[in-house]
Amino acid sequence: MSKIKNVEYGLEKIFEGAQDFLPLLGTDYVEFYVGNAKQAAHFYKTAFGFQSYAYKGLETGSKDSVSYVLTQNKIKLILTTPLNSTSEINKHIVKHGDGVKVIALWVEDAKKAWEETTSRGAKSYFEPRVEKDADGEVVRAGIYTYGETVHIFVERKNYKGTFLPGFVKWDSEYNPEPVGLKYIDHMVGNVGWGEMNTWVKWYEDVMGFENFLSFDDTQIHTEYSALMSKVMSNGNGRIKFPINEPAKAAKKSQIEEYLDFYEGSGVQHIAVATNDILDTVAKMRARGVEFLSTPPDEYYKSVPNRLAEHNHELAEDIEKLKSLGIMIDADEEGYLLQIFTKPVEDRPTLFFEIIQRMGARGFGAGNFKALFESIEREQELRGTL
Ligand code: FE2
DSSP, rough: OOOOOOOOOOOOOOOTTTTTSSSOOEEEEEEEEEOOHHHHHHHHHHHOOOEEEEEEGGGTOOOOOOOOEEEEEEEEEEEEEESSOOOOOHHHHHHHEEEEEEEEEEOHHHHHHHHHHHTTTTTTEEEEEEETTTEEEEEEEEOSSSSEEEEEEETTOOOOOSSTTTTOOOOOOOOOOOOOEEEEEEEEEEETTOHHHHHHHHHHHHOOEEEEEEEEEESSSSSSSEEEEEEEEOOTSSSSSEEEEEEOOHHHHHHHHHHHHTTTTTEEEEEEEEEHHHHHHHHHHHEEEBBBBOOOOOHHHHHHHHHHEEEEEEESHHHHHHHHHHHEETTTTTTEEEBBBBSSSSSOOEEEEEEEEEBSSSSSGGHHHHHHHHHHHHHHHHHHO
């Protein structure tokens, strides 16, 4: 039996097929457009343990919108709310509800990233622009991906200030403890019927990513619903974007429910890594985060065998994992521990995953059935199954 250590990937190239024309250093930030950023910031601080980091709003000369930036280890979230009815941001919120607008990617050269991607067919969101203040300069540029979601390239090597020009440090008297969230492991997009392969090809051609895992509806289905998924990765494996589309089945797929309520394609979930999922999830539960229901007893009874098949031994106490509803999956390289929140807004759209990798590089395929049955119980209550 092999004991497996928690792994975070380095910058080495691990996916051989991926192209090098768009070197990515990591996720820079994720920006949400929300109806009330002040209240959303309180939620992410209290429930998810994020720390106050930066702010812009009326007091700093931002007349059209307010943004709160939160951080926890390598993760940065921006919560943005418009200050008038005519803002473009408002249209986004009216249509989609609260959701992810921007997946920002940290690069060495934002102008080159924009040129390489737009010359390969990306639609520009905005051209490279230099943003300056007393602490230096940042170059940013943006392209559209699925739906109204965008990627913004951020080059910050000549900047020493707090977050980005235009922001000030946000000092708050309310600072709940972090819960151990470390970095973004992957972010999943839901796209419309028959569109998965279009976006797989887009990430290959435009971004130089490689498709390194695929799941079809014969693998991802329950008695009632089905979906298909392909995982796209950049060359160093730091950026992983699984893309889902619904598949035909007896009842409505959770992906279809998302597309109906988000009114289009968008980010389905953000997976954040922890080194101690037992501690992280216990803290999040105590602070009011709602998770999907715990799988049945039979699920936990099968876990030792599922790990033994791959010659792995569980380092954690299975009773503790069960008491918190954490799921376990194994592959040749190791195992992973994961759990999913319920949607974090009123529309059944965006949710979070908490993941601890113990060697495994997969996404919990062995848990899909138990997970989807849990989601179907929620869909049943919502009348959307
Ligand atoms: Fe995931």
